Amino acid sequence: MNSIREFLDAEKPEGYGKRVLEELSKLNEKLNAFNNITGRLGEGMPFSVKDNICVKGVETTASSRILKGYMPAFNATVVQRMLDNKFSFIGKTNMDEFGFGSFGLNSQKPARNPFDENYVAGGSSSGAAVATSVLKYHVAMAESTGGSISAPAAFCGVVGFTPTYGALSRHGLIDYANSLDKIGIMARHAADIRYVFEMIRGQDPNDTTSIEGKYASEDRKRIILVDQLVNGIDKEVESSFMGLVDKLEGMGYKIIRKSVPFIEKAIPAYYTIAMAEASTHPASYSGFKYGYKNEDFTQHYNQFFTSAREQFGEEAKRRIVLGTFVRSASVRDKYYSKALKVRSLLLHELEGVLNEGFILSPTMPIQVPRVDDAGSLTPLEVYKTDIMTIPPNLCGLPHVSFPYAYHKGMPLAAQLVTKQWNDEAMLGLVDGWEKGFKYRFKYNIGELR
Amino acid sequence: MKIGLEVHVALPTRSKLFCSCRTDAEEPNTAICPICTGMPGSKPVLNEGALTLAVSIANALKCKVPAATSFVRKVYFYPDLPKNFQITQKDDPVGIGGEISIEQGKKVGIRRVQLEEDPAKIIRQDDYTLIDFNRSGIPLVEIVTEPDISAEDELRSFMTELKSILYYIGIDIDKELKVDLNISVKDARVEVKNVTGMKNLLDAARYELQRQEKLVKAKQEIVQETRSYSEKDMHTVSSREKESDEEYGFIFEPDLTVYRTKGIKTAEPVYASRLAREYAKKYGVGESTIRELIMFNKESLEMIESYKGKHDMKPILNAISLLQRYATAKPTAATFEKTVGLLEKGFYPDKEAILGIESGKKVEAHAAAGTGEIDKEIKHLIKENSKLLKEYEKNPKVFNFIIGAVIKKYKSNPREVSERLERILEGFKR
Known part of the structure; x- marks a missing residue:
């Protein structure tokens, strides 16, 4: 199933592009998928861009009040490569401020789940997932640091792919935690993701950490279930997930169970590194060069910059404080340096497991939560819901979330993880899955008949 | 009495350390780009020519050059620092443990040689503070000596030897070197920051030595502190900031990689x-x-x-x-x-x-x-x-x-x- 080919081959009626964007804008008032819709839909396949990825001359805020009005002077490399391949940019998608969040609620206007607005969209790439779920022909440039593609893709019932760290250039990405940030792709079908991934990946002179990967395509027909990722989770999620496992067994996959106790160290290590790196950036948003402008030049030095700081949301402030603490000299070895060690040990351990086959788990340990319920969770409870998405993110391993069932009208999703540069084979498995399972969508804006 | 120095040398590369902006612009804010002004989304890319020069300097100062060198973020807030951190080196600098022979027949140890970016330039004018980002991202090499200098004539000789070695590597020594002086007559270490020019350096050292000796004679305490040198009054004044309390929260610079030094073609040093x-x-x-x-x-x-x-x-x-x-x-x-x-x-x-x-x-x-x-x-x-x-x-x-x-x-x-x-x-x- 390749909707890009289908779209390009189809005859579009007069005024098609305009109508699509009008319908989208109207629905956006309800779902808050986009921070802005530019209204320039040309002949190309539409694509949206998460609001922390720079598009030249288009307001890019990472959903933060402090970056309001920031107009990048350049395109992110992935955006430029999409434009060079005649894709049509339609707008910037909503997200948790700077990527800090798992449910999309850390935004001034949180995105809503397209299946039911009383439910969260997931985060931090909330808008990218909602846009993918409502537009018939569209791919989303999203970004993941600790699960920001998998989580919203799971809750909105779309396919969300996070590639090997370094596969897609980060040039033009507003940093959350540079050693963990990965640009990725969301779409309705794995084939569309493969098409776009092949088109935009590769080394970029503007990002030192980008790599011309040595891609393999290795599918050993084996699926590994890690005890620590499938035990002790929501009962409904667990039982329906076992249904998926049975079906994959029916497709010829051998199921292997394994215990990897060390994987439980991933969450503390991840949050330590993520916050340490994240806390080095926000002070540069100082209110006089770009974004939010403090025009009162009569204020004294400290006053002037303190008033800029007031623009940060609560979660951003929390991460600045925690991250600054774990970097400080007296505790650096205890936290930051130790977390770096955990990361390399875990990568080593997971590489061993992944040499045997794909790791499969539910994407999230919970069903899609209602907005009210998610909003009342403590920060620690929220961080714990990232248990499945954090290990591959911490280690820069490719992973993809895809829907496999619907419960009470809401999607349930699973996540596949593979070893570095084996992205293609993993997407191939999802492609195979789609041949026997039809995804459901509530909206199909832009449908061509 | 012990004197140790931190000498900052601007490298004569055509472009800046992490972007392609030129380094010789005169009109303020004309050689700037998203990288050296720290625009969100920009990423640094190392100027390999600057790394080669830095390794050449480390090599000429007889330092051990590690097989791999990497960068860190030194985080502090100041309006001249557009990213809120300076990219510099800490655990794996380009050079460790070298020396310079001086005329007095002794050797002054070189503790480390590191490559880093210059912050922007702050210009105070009337009631305003103006910032010129032309200087932001200019490659600097910082040379840190051991506290092996023990007299004014040794200080002069050291600077002459150092400048001659740098001259033969191709450094423009007409540009004044910026030096931080660490002087201790007794136990307390006093740092005199940002002294430029040989005359000022000698004057500042002389003044500071006399000041500390006077305090010792009067049996008064020498405060461990940072001071600045006033060229006009030819004396040093306390600059209130307490260096020892400063907290930079160093982390590895994740936008850059680890750079191998093997295979870098260094300039043949001339003594x-x-x-x-x-x-x-x-x-x-x-x-x-x-x-x-x-x-x-x-x-x-x-x-x-x-x-x-x-x-x-x-x-x-x-x-x-x-x-x-x-x-x-x-x-x-x-x-x-x-x-x-x-x-x-x-x-x-x-x-x-x-x-x-x-x-x-x-x-x-x-x-x-x-x-x-x-x-x-x-x-x-x-x-x-x-x-x-x-x-x-x-x-x-x-x-x-x-x-x-x-x-x-x-x-x-x-x-x-x-x-x-x-x-x-x-x-x-x-």
Whole structure:
């Protein structure tokens, strides 16, 4: 199933592009998928861009009040490569401020789940997932640091792919935690993701950490279930997930169970590194060069910059404080340096497991939560819901979330993880899955008949 | 008493350390881009030329260059720091544990050599603070010494040796080096930040030493602190910030990678000071004469190197200083050979003669006329003062005024004139 080919081959009626964007804008008032819709839909396949990825001359805020009005002077490399391949940019998608969040609620206007607005969209790439779920022909440039593609893709019932760290250039990405940030792709079908991934990946002179990967395509027909990722989770999620496992067994996959106790160290290590790196950036948003402008030049030095700081949301402030603490000299070895060690040990351990086959788990340990319920969770409870998405993110391993069932009208999703540069084979498995399972969508804006 | 230095050297690369902006712009904020102004979304990309130069410096200062070098974020907030952190080096700098030999016969240890970016420049004007980002991202090498300097003359020698080594790597030493001085007379270490220029450096060190010694004499405590030097008042003042309490929260710079140093082609270091000593010994000429010619002059050194086997050292050195004074362009081999040739025959070419040699005229007669004229003038002056000839036997210095007069008239070399005078007076005696 390749909707890009289908779209390009189809005859579009007069005024098609305009109508699509009008319908989208109207629905956006309800779902808050986009921070802005530019209204320039040309002949190309539409694509949206998460609001922390720079598009030249288009307001890019990472959903933060402090970056309001920031107009990048350049395109992110992935955006430029999409434009060079005649894709049509339609707008910037909503997200948790700077990527800090798992449910999309850390935004001034949180995105809503397209299946039911009383439910969260997931985060931090909330808008990218909602846009993918409502537009018939569209791919989303999203970004993941600790699960920001998998989580919203799971809750909105779309396919969300996070590639090997370094596969897609980060040039033009507003940093959350540079050693963990990965640009990725969301779409309705794995084939569309493969098409776009092949088109935009590769080394970029503007990002030192980008790599011309040595891609393999290795599918050993084996699926590994890690005890620590499938035990002790929501009962409904667990039982329906076992249904998926049975079906994959029916497709010829051998199921292997394994215990990897060390994987439980991933969450503390991840949050330590993520916050340490994240806390080095926000002070540069100082209110006089770009974004939010403090025009009162009569204020004294400290006053002037303190008033800029007031623009940060609560979660951003929390991460600045925690991250600054774990970097400080007296505790650096205890936290930051130790977390770096955990990361390399875990990568080593997971590489061993992944040499045997794909790791499969539910994407999230919970069903899609209602907005009210998610909003009342403590920060620690929220961080714990990232248990499945954090290990591959911490280690820069490719992973993809895809829907496999619907419960009470809401999607349930699973996540596949593979070893570095084996992205293609993993997407191939999802492609195979789609041949026997039809995804459901509530909206199909832009449908061509 | 101990003095340690942190010397900041701007590298002469054409583009900045992490972006392609040029480094020589004069009008404020004209050589800037999203990277060096820290625009969200921009990423640094290392200028490999700067890394090569930094490794060359580390190598010339006899440091151990680690197999791999990496960068860190030094996080602090100041309006001249557009990213809120400076990209610098900490655990794996380009050089560790080197040394510089100084004239006093001792060695000053080099603790580390690191590559880092310069912040923007802050200009205070009336009620405003203006920021020029042209300087943001200029590559700097910071050279940190051990506290091995223990006197003012050692400080001067160290700086001269360091500058000469840097000069031969291609660093523009006319740009003033920025130095942080760490001085301790007793236990407390006082840092004097941001001193520029040799004179200021020596003045600041002298002032600070006297200040601390006075406190010791009066049995008062020396406060461990950071001070700044005021050029106008020639003294240091406390700058209130407490360096030891500062917290930079260093983390590995994740936008860059680990850089291998193996295979980097470094510049061959030149130690002019050591060469001067060797040549002086080997060829029996004055060490200070050679030092003067070669410490900061590549062309002179090249000429010495290429002619040292072919001619005596003395006429070579004379030819170099004559050509330096009078030649209009870089001397060709032919010009050099002719000049040395004349000197070897006892002629002393004047300005006119050198210009003649350069333009390829037949010059021997001309140059000879030049020296002939000097001889004529000397003879003339002796005759005019022939009364003094009697006195000359007892006091050989009695005719020395002639040297001054001739130099003034012909702008000739003092040593040459005095030799001629001596020779001519010999004739008068006979």
